[in-house]
Amino acid sequence: QVEVVESGGGSVQAGDSLRLSCASSGRTWSMYGMGWFRQAPGKEREFVAAINWSGEDTDYVDSVKGRFTISNDNARNMVYLRMNDLKPEDTAVYYCAVRGKITTTAISVANEYDYWGQGTQVTVSS
Secondary structure, X not given: OOEEEEEOOEEEEOOOOEEEXXXXXXXXXXOEEEEEEEEOOOOOXXXXXXXXXXXXXXXXXXXXXXXXXXXXXXXXXXXXXXXXXXXXXXXXXXEEEEEEEEOOOOOOOHHHOOEEOOOEEEEEEO
């Protein structure tokens, strides 16, 4: 059974930083891709960042470029999202997603992912 668990969310002030972590278990993910998505109240889920299995290819939504950094640790089946200079518009539930196929490029499409976590809340106040 595959399990994906996010952690690291919280309530912060604008300009602060957070690091989200995502742990996956149940399979060996060394050749697969992972991504982060978010959903704000009343809005659709949106892509935030993605990384391929090697960590050499990443992709970001324009609104977080230069502020967020995705990274992975395949030895630990972990993916991280470092979020700097947080803004109130970053407030959302953040979801980690794991793609259960060999992934050589970063994937930004939600339905390409097979396993999802329950989400972690990030709240940024002004």
